[in-house]
Amino acid sequence: MTHSEPLLEIHDLHAGIDGTPILKGVDLTVMPGEVHAIMGPNGSGKSTLAQVLAGREEYAVTGGTVRYRGEDLLEMEPEIRAREGVFLAFQYPVEIPGVSNTYFLKAALNAIRKHRGEKELDAVAFLNLIKAKMKLVKMDESLVKRTLNEGFSGGEKKRNEIFHMAVLEPRLAILDETDSGLDIDALRVVADGVNALRAPDRGFVVITHYQRLLEYIVPDVVHVLVDGRIVRSGGKELALELEAQGYGWAEDQSADALAAPGRERTTA
Amino acid sequence: MTTAPVDLKHTAPFVADWTALDGQLNGAQPGFVKALRRAGIERFQALGFPTPRQEAWRLTNVAPIAGTAFHRPAAAPAGIGPEDIRPYVYDGCARLVFLDGHFAPALSDMAGLPAGVTASSLADAIRAQPALVEAHLARHAGLDHPFVALNTAFVRDGAFVHVPRGTVVETPILVLFATTAAAAPTVTYPRLLVVAEAASQATVIEAYAGLAERAYLTCPVTEVVVGAGAVVDHYKVQKESVAAYHVATQQIHQDRDSTFDSHAVLTGGGLVRNDVRTVLDGEGGHCTLNGLYVVTGAQHVDNQMLVEHARPHCTSFELYKGILDGRSRSVFNGRIHVHPGAQKTDAVQANRNLILSAHAIAHSNPQLEIFADDVRCTHGSTVGELxxxxxxxxxxxxxxxxxxxxxxxxxxxxxxxxxxxxxxxxxxxxxxxxxxxxxxxxxxxxx
Known part of the structure; x- marks a missing residue:
């Protein structure tokens, strides 16, 4: 594996929904093995970025490029992105009554394996795999056997997302506010799961509203997203500054730093 | 009572066919059956085919049925073997098979039923146990429905299931009405009578199949009598040809503390109408009416439900779901009628439709008619996309x-x-x- 090639390269990404611009020029490069945290106030475009990367069609990309392992990510259908190794842990995982969590995961994993030219797993091999993954992310067997997210608590849904991630073994995992609404125990389970999956060839984009998560998942880089742009990037200490001083501080800093190019972009 | 114009042109071929059958039977049936048939044809003649001007038929137009010259097969077709009906029978069931309206003993198998249980052709039952049949046949399905009247006019054969008091039948009983290929459009009038005496239990699967993709009419009437404390599990599996007309009535009568659970699986037929009516006529009765219709192309399926809560402390649960693709149409009209004095009624009804195509349309109309004051009735209907x-x-x-x-x-x-x-x-x-x-x-x- 080569570590010199970026896993994800976002350049000047513009996107919006229903004609309203939300992302206004995002630049972000994630190398294999790195964990990037994206923080920002409500409405800054964090979830939009996650949805756009996963291929949600409701969002229109109006400019910029996204390359994933050298390929044009925006050209790929959502399922192709997943099969190529992009995983989105949803902020609000969908309840799907009537679909078994386990069987669904088997179908998903086999779709991914088939795409990669790997042999599909039979029932026994799959069962062994999920047992190991359940242990890895401390997932309760009763949740695994239930229907997909139906009647799960908020915390259980988030843990199930991490469980899916563990089974599907993505190359790039995007966690969209996976920590929101979790108590400290659930937060630890989620963080332990992510940490267990950290690997030299795997990258993470961890979107969060709170610094707290970053005590458990220690990022390599922290970015601050405000009004559709990354206004600051730094080490993990940046998260602490944000926590202490609020986003207003980062916003003010950005206004000075980015005023000129920002104006250029809007008039271009 | 609605008075609709009667179009003699449309009823005349059926009346002529009735006259031919009557002459052919020439007194072979007991007097009570003959009287039923006569009452049926007279009522049908008076009512005529329903028109979209009648509220209950507003969204289902049976003019194509009225306008088709149907031929009633005189005998079971030759050359239909077990392989032909295999897709429509279920393992582990006793079965009565009817081909083009005629009992097919060679394809039927009633082995394994407990002593005292009758599962036979209706014609046989009319001969062997006329008093028992007379006590129940056409006592529940009223002739004010034109297609019930039409079916009754042609009562000759069908299926009869009788479970004596306290008897539990573990083996499900499959009653299959299959229509085979024929040159001209055919009509059959299947009749199913199920009598479950007090404290008995049975499972009856009522199945319809079209063995060829061509136009024909199936006009069945099912009567189920559920005695005190009896439990009947009922299934209707409708796999008619997509070119076929299927206009069915199912009338259930429930005594006290009885349970009737029904599941309808409706996937076939071009023009399908089901009138499902239950009367909870004893305290503590419960009925479940579940159904799933899956239609596409130009299929039209209309379910008219009526649950009558006639006595206190009864519960009913209805869930009908529809999956519509192509240019298909569905109609669901769910009536719950709570009679005066039927206190502590607990009735739940839901109709949910999933529309897969921009050209499919689902009509859903729940109706509550409540004449008691201490009841709980809920209903809901949805039409949505994925x-x-x-x-x-x-x-x-x-x-x-x-x-x-x-x-x-x-x-x-x-x-x-x-x-x-x-x-x-x-x-x-x-x-x-x-x-x-x-x-x-x-x-x-x-x-």
Whole structure:
């Protein structure tokens, strides 16, 4: 594996929904093995970025490029992105009554394996795999056997997302506010799961509203997203500054730093 | 009472056919059957075919039926063997098979039923146990429905199931009415009479099949009499040809503390109408009426439900779900009628429709008629499309777009599928859905 090639390269990404611009020029490069945290106030475009990367069609990309392992990510259908190794842990995982969590995961994993030219797993091999993954992310067997997210608590849904991630073994995992609404125990389970999956060839984009998560998942880089742009990037200490001083501080800093190019972009 | 114009042109061929049959029978039937037939044809003649001007037929136009010259097969066709009906029978069931309206003993198998239980052709029962048949036949399905009147006018054969007091029948009884290929459009008038005496229990599967894709009319009437404390599990599996007309009435009469659970699986037929009526006529009765219709192309399916709570402390539960594709149409009219004095009624009704195509239309109309003051009645109806969020969620895990939509469609139907207690019927429905849905092999793996 080569570590010199970026896993994800976002350049000047513009996107919006229903004609309203939300992302206004995002630049972000994630190398294999790195964990990037994206923080920002409500409405800054964090979830939009996650949805756009996963291929949600409701969002229109109006400019910029996204390359994933050298390929044009925006050209790929959502399922192709997943099969190529992009995983989105949803902020609000969908309840799907009537679909078994386990069987669904088997179908998903086999779709991914088939795409990669790997042999599909039979029932026994799959069962062994999920047992190991359940242990890895401390997932309760009763949740695994239930229907997909139906009647799960908020915390259980988030843990199930991490469980899916563990089974599907993505190359790039995007966690969209996976920590929101979790108590400290659930937060630890989620963080332990992510940490267990950290690997030299795997990258993470961890979107969060709170610094707290970053005590458990220690990022390599922290970015601050405000009004559709990354206004600051730094080490993990940046998260602490944000926590202490609020986003207003980062916003003010950005206004000075980015005023000129920002104006250029809007008039271009 | 609605008075609709009677078009003699349309009833005349049926009346002529009745006269021919009557002459042919020439007193072979007991007097009570002859009297029923006469009452039936007279009522049909008076009512005529219903028109869209009548409220109950507003959205289902039977003019194509009235305008077709049907031929009533005089005998069972030759050359139909077990292989021909295999797709429509279930393992582990006793079975009565009817071909083009005629009992086919060679294809039927009543072995394994407990002593005292009757499962036979209605013609045989009329000969062997006339008093028992007379006590129940046409006592429940009223002739004010033109198609009930028409069916009754041609009562000759059909199926009769009788479970004596306290007897439990473990083996499900399958009654299959199959229409075979014929040159001209054919008509059959299947009749099914189920009498479950007090504290008895039985499972009856009423199945309809079209062995060839051509136009014909099936006009069945089913009467189920559920005695005090008796339990009847009923299934209707309708797999008519998509070119066929199927206009059916199912009338249930429930005594105290009885349970009637029915599941309808409606996938066939071009023009389908089901009138399902239950009278809870004793305290403590319960009925479940579940159904799933899966239609596409130009299929039209109309379910007219009526649950009559005539006594206190009865419960009813109705869940009908529809999956509509192509240019298909569905009508659901769910009436719950609570009689004066039927206190502590607990009635739940829901109709949920999933629309897969921009050209399909589902009509849903719940109606509550409540004449008692201490009751709980709830109803809900929805018509919707697949949830985009859910489709995206599945795709984001690597499931293809078609497979994601199919998984969600299956999931929509799954609560009806899962409630089917006879494994063979449940598996058959699941297999149908896997077959019908795009990328069904992925669905099969995922659910």
């Amino acid at each position: 949830d985009d969020d859910a489709v995206f969620y599945l795709r984001s895990r690597g499931i293809g777009a078609d497979a994601a939509r199919s998984i969600l469609t299956y999931a929509f139907a799954s609560d009806i599928v899962d409630r089917i207690k006879v494994p063979a019927v449940r598996t058959d429905l699941a297999a149908f859905l896997f077959d019908r849905l795009p990328r069904g092999e992925v669905v099969r793996e995922a659910v």
